[in-house]
Amino acid sequence: MNGLGAETQFHVLAVDDSIIDRKLIERLLKTSSYQVTAVESGVKALEFLGLVGDEEFSNSNSKCQSVEVNLIITDYSMPAITGYDLLRKIKKSTSLRDIPVVIMSSENVPSRINSCLEHGAEEFFLKPVRQSDVNKLRPHLMRGQKNVPNLNKRKPVEECLSPDRIRAKLNHDLE
Amino acid sequence: MEIVGQLQKQFVDFSTSLYGEGFLDEQYLQLQKLQDESNPDFVCEVVSLFFDDSEKLLNNLATALQQQVVDFKQVDAHVHQFKGSSSSIGAQRVKNMCVAFRNFCEEKNLDGCLRCLQQLNHEYFLVKNKLETLFRLERQIVEAGGTVPVIVA
Numbered sequence: 001m002n003g004l005g006a007e008t009q010f011h012v013l014a015v016d017d018s019i020i021d022r023k024l025i026e027r028l029l030k031t032s033s034y035q036v037t038a039v040e041s042g043v044k045a046l047e048f049l050g051l052v053g054d055e056e057f058s059n060s061n062s063k064c065q066s067v068e069v070n071l072i073i074t075d076y077s078m079p080a081i082t083g084y085d086l087l088r089k090i091k092k093s094t095s096l097r098d099i100p101v102v103i104m105s106s107e108n109v110p111s112r113i114n115s116c117l118e119h120g121a122e123e124f125f126l127k128p129v130r131q132s133d134v135n136k137l138r139p140h141l142m143r144g145q146k147n148v149p150n151l152n153k154r155k156p157v158e159e160c161l162s163p164d165r166i167r168a169k170l171n172h173d174l175e
Numbered sequence: 176m177e178i179v180g181q182l183q184k185q186f187v188d189f190s191t192s193l194y195g196e197g198f199l200d201e202q203y204l205q206l207q208k209l210q211d212e213s214n215p216d217f218v219c220e221v222v223s224l225f226f227d228d229s230e231k232l233l234n235n236l237a238t239a240l241q242q243q244v245v246d247f248k249q250v251d252a253h254v255h256q257f258k259g260s261s262s263s264i265g266a267q268r269v270k271n272m273c274v275a276f277r278n279f280c281e282e283k284n285l286d287g288c289l290r291c292l293q294q295l296n297h298e299y300f301l302v303k304n305k306l307e308t309l310f311r312l313e314r315q316i317v318e319a320g321g322t323v324p325v326i327v328a
Contacts, residue, residue, distance in 0.1 A: 020224050020260045027209045027217060077255070106259045128202050128263045 010141045014038040015045045015074035015086065016104070021127065025073065025104075028134045034141075037069075042081025045074065046089065049096055069099055070141050075127075076105035076112065084116060091120040100140040104129055179321035186312045190326045193309070198302050203265030204326065222306055225264045229299055232257045236292050240285070250288060251280035257295070268298045 012034045014025045022038045029036045039045050049069060072090065076083040083103050090096045103116045106127040113124045122140045125133045193199045210217040232253050239250045258273035272295045279287030313323045 018228075018256065018259055018263070020221060020228060020263050023221055023224060024206075024209075024263055027214065031209065106255075106262060127259065128205070128265075130205060131208070 009033060009035045010070040011035040011037070011068060012137075013045060013048060013069045013072045015040075015042060015072065015078070015083070017041060017075065017078045021075065021104075021129075025129060028129060028131060029073075031131065032134055032137070034137075042074070042078060042083070042086040042089075045072070045086060046081075049090070051089065051093055051096065070144055071100045071102065071137060073102040073104060073125075073137070076103050076116070077107070084112075084119070087116060087119055087121055098144065100137075100144055102137065102140075179316060179319045182312060182316045182319060183321060183324050186309075186316060187324050187326065189309065189312065193305055194326075197267050197271075198305055200265045200267040202262065206264060207325070219310055221264060222310075225260055225266070226303060228260050229257065229269075229303075232260075233292075233296055233299065236295075240288055240292060245283075245285060245288075247280050247283045247288075251277055254280060266299075266302050269295065269302055272298050 012029050014022060014029065014036060016022045016025060016038070017040055019040070022040065026036045026038045037048065039048060048067065049072075050067065072086075074083040074086050081089075083105075087101050087103065090099060090101055097120070100122045101120060102123045102125065103121045104125045104127055105112065108126055116124055123133075123136055194203075206218050206221060235253050236250060236257075239246065239253065254273050254276045258270055258277070261267075261269035261273060272291065276288065276291035276295060279291055316323050
């Protein structure tokens with residue numbers, strides 16, 4: 001596994017408090033040849049991403065290179081910080097908000113789903129997550145690659161692409 | 176080779192009955208698909224995690240329901256977790272029992288909860304037993320030089 005720029009595998013951060021579901025999602029992601037880091041809580045996820053409290057680590061480029069994350073997939077129901085809370089924090093962060101976020105839940109609650117999509121989640125998967133769900137991640141990962149040539153730069157993004165994508169997705173889903 | 180054939184038949188018959196009787200569902204088949212030469216013990220590993228997690232949860236449930244003042248939210252949280260894990264490995268009857276259990280939690284029905292816990296214990300140990308038998312059959316087939324038949328729903 002090399003750590004060089006554009007040819008690296010996509011790196012997915014998976015967040016789930018269930019050890020069984022962590023093992024499952026990790027295996028599913030690895031069959032798609034993604035590099036996976038699986039953590040057990042929103043707090044651990046934020047630490048990994050370099051966000052502690054609402055402060056961002058003054059990450060220089062050297063730290064960024066090793067923790068570049070191309071997608072975050074998180075369970076919704078977790079103690080302390082829920083997947084929704086995690087989503088909000090990520091989308092509020094100038095350095096992290098372009099990372100696509102996907103939510104998983106064992107419960108089919110329309111208001112919950114809409115809320116997550118409205119706040120920037122790309123997809124909402126019902127558990128148990130299948131290979132067919134994981135296959136839906138690729139377009140989001142590919143898009144991330146095209147938009148930001150070098151995620152390590154961490155400049156604030158002027159045009160917020162995310163809200164437009166959500167609107168498009170919501171419109172599509174509500175028709 | 177005669178033995179392998181017999182074991183394989185036993186395996187297929189037993190697996191089929193597990194699906195037929197609702198002990199296992201589609202999701203268990205999905206787990207099988209994730210197992211390959213590079214991850215030959217995947218199913219067994221996930222199921223082992225499930226066993227450990229479940230036994231902890233059953234203990235937690237027993238404790239929670241024995242409290243002077245039962246915290247039904249806490250009980251529900253445990254059942255929710257159990258429902259999730261059983262669903263993730265395809266233990267259908269356990270999952271269904273959890274669904275019923277959650278209804279009693281919502282009603283704060285202690286008797287109902289206690290009965291459900293009893294049934295949940297029963298279902299869990301049943302499926303545990305069945306899965307251990309399944310794994311044993313697989314091992315025997317491999318040890319006898321055969322390959323484990325792939326079950327397609």
